[in-house]
Amino acid sequence: MQLTRESIITASLDIADTYGLADMTMRRVARQLGVAPGALxxxxxxKQALIAAIGQTICAPVLDDAATVTGTTWTEATLAMCARLRAALLDHRDGAEIVSAALSDATLHTQLTATISAALGVGDELSRGHRETGAVTLLHFIMGETLHEQSVAAIRIAEGAALPTEASECGETTFRRGVAVVLRGLGAPCDI
Structure with missing residues (x-):
């Protein structure tokens, strides 16, 4: 097998999904790929550059769909975009932690805020300043709320406790309410 950026990212994400980010070491990735660590x-x-690439991979479904902002109003489009980002993070164990670490790379941060800003721009009702501020605020909220949700789940699993079904429903409700609060602050109608 030829060692490529893609094969390294895939192996790293497999390890992170199986064992968690803390156990995704360069040595372990190299061992899984059957190469010396130096080859990576x-x-x-x-490792930070690798994490940035993994974060980009996790967010790819959201970034790839950015051109197809859904919703007839800026509030609908933004709620849909935020939900897609949250879903992408929840699709991977420690997804929020990985992407949060990857946001130190200005490229991913810029791409995600531009994507959220585009959703906020549907209908051209918000000023550029409000869209930019709203996008950064929403990104930070999404990251923090999803990181918290995944951390609580990891602790419960480590303690041997099953996650109650209502935990994911509670996470979804808290998430939607938080996004709604930010949108109201930007001037959205109160019926979200």
């Missing part, structure tokens, strides 16, 4: 550094200069 040919493609990624550091």
């Amino acid at each position: 550094y040919w493609h990624f200069p550091s």
Whole structure:
């Protein structure tokens, strides 16, 4: 097998999904790929660069669909975009932690805020300043809320407790309410 950026990202994400981000070491990735750890550094200069690439991969479904903003109003479009980002994070164990670490790379941060800003721009009702501020605020809220949700789930699993069905419903409700609060602050009608 030829070692490529894509094969390294795939192996790294498999390890993170199975064991968690804390156990995704360069040595473990190299062992899974059957190469010396130094071979990984040919493609990624550091573990942080690898995490940035993994974060990009996790967010790819959201970024790829950014051109197809759904919703007839800016509130509907933004709720849909925020829900898609949350879903992408929840699709991977420690997804929010990985993407949060990847946001130190300005490229991903810029791409995600631009995507949310585009949803906020549907109907051209908000000023550019409000869209930019709203996008950053929503991104930080999404990351924080989803990180909290995944952390609570991980602790319960580590303690051997089953996650109650209502936990995911509660997470969804809290998430939607939080997004609605930000949207109301930007001037959305109160019926969201």
